[in-house]
Amino acid sequence: MTSRLERCVVWCCLPCAQIVLFLLTAFVAQSGESGLLKAAEDPPSAAPAASAQVACQVLADEALAGPLRTITAEYTRRTGTPIALRLLPADQLNRWIEAKQAAGDVVLCLAPRDEKTPVSSLPEAKTVAWKHPSGEPVWGAVIGGHAAAPDVVRFVGGPTGLTEEMGITSRALEAHYLAGGNVPLVIRALIAAQKAKIIQLSFREATAIDLAGRNVLEAVQTSVYPKVIDCPPKSSGRTSLDAMAKNGIQLKVRARVTVRANLQQLIGGATEETIIARVGEGIVSAIGSAETHAHVLENPDMISKTVLARKLDSQTAFKIVSIDIADIDVGENIGARLQADQAEADTRVARAQAEGRRAAAVAREQEMLAAIEESRAKVVDAEAEVPRAMSEAFRSAKLSVLDYFKLRNVQADTEMRKSIATSATAGGRPS
Secondary structure (H helix, E strand, O other), X not given: OHHHHHHHHHHHOOOOHHHHHHHHHHHHHOOHHHHHHHHHHOOOOOOOOOOOOXXXXXXXXXXXXXXXXXXXXXXXXXXXXXEEEEEEOHHHHHHHHHHOOOOOOEEEEEOOOOOOOOOOOOOOOEEOOOOOOOOOOEEEEEOOOOXXXXXXXXXXXXXXXXXXXXXXXXXXXXXXXXXXXXXXXXXXXXXXXXXXXXXXXXXXXXXXXXXXXXXXXXXXXXXXXXXXXXXXXXXXXXXXXXXXXXXXXXXXXXXXXXXXXXXXXXXXXXXXXXXXXXXXXXXXXXXXXOOOHHHHHHOOHHHHHHHHOOOOOOOEOEEXXXXXXXXEEEEEEHHHHHHHHHHHHHHHHHHHHHHHHXXXXXXXXXXXXXXXXXXXXXXXXXXXXXXXXXXXXXXXXXXXXXXXXXXXXXXXXXXXXXXXXXXXXXXXXXX
């Protein structure tokens, strides 16, 4: 009699309003000690809500009483959803789960390491982020249809926690630390990746990125919050990218490239410098293919579309989200300046060719003067032969003395006439 009453008192002292209402209902419905004992041994059933908001029924191992009271109270304070926490022995929880007689929304239970239990064998059961001081993992699963049940499991630390299923074991962490890795940074990166829900990052990939010398947390943050790269970079000392359209007009462009880290290609992938170089090359090529600079000024987005179509983020550690033209200005008329320079170069070439022809003419003149002097020398040589020929004529009687003096008279007359003609041409008078 006394033991049965003590068991009833223990059940009534549990900090759960739903269980108290259930026991009181059972006590009124059934008279005597046998009815009270039956109510204590039967599985819990759903009780009517005491208020407009139905409480989330949480069946938990009594060994987890301390942490769960604090966690459930904090959840109720934050969300306003009441939680009915029922603490039971682990064996009784496992029996109810195995018999599919547990009336609740969430179940939390300890399980020996490397041993399957009915709770840990549930389809959606996973270990929570924290463990019992004994070292045994804590398993949690959703078994009811309460709207807040999945959120309660997540808040306790189940599906979103870092578990051994991800390969995060003490041995793996020790090995990474001994290899020179930054264990806290890797853990922070994994937590950030899981909370973001848009990044697939495994523990193995995170440790590989960390050991490769990259900042894995910064990479995760860049994946969540894209990074903006200036093109050209401010450290280059240049204020713009200069390109020329087909009509010869120069355009000065400043672009901003929005990138997101590609965690799968972070190891071995090209860095920001490659992205900047490729984007700069694409911008110059896009402007150079335009017929006129006015067409580029009318449609600046043609630059972005052309550059994005070239897949510039291939084999890089980033994925290009967008390329935006921040500023575009008209520069110099490079085509006209090039034409002027070409005309000046052609003028210099023509002058050089004319100078060459003049030098050739001067050389030809000198050659002709030399030929004249040569001819004069030949005349002198011929004149030297005249006296010799005359003496020979005298000796051979072919020329008489009278003929010689006649010839001299003719020569004197010729010289006189030549002198008169020269004086008349020069404006002088004959003497």
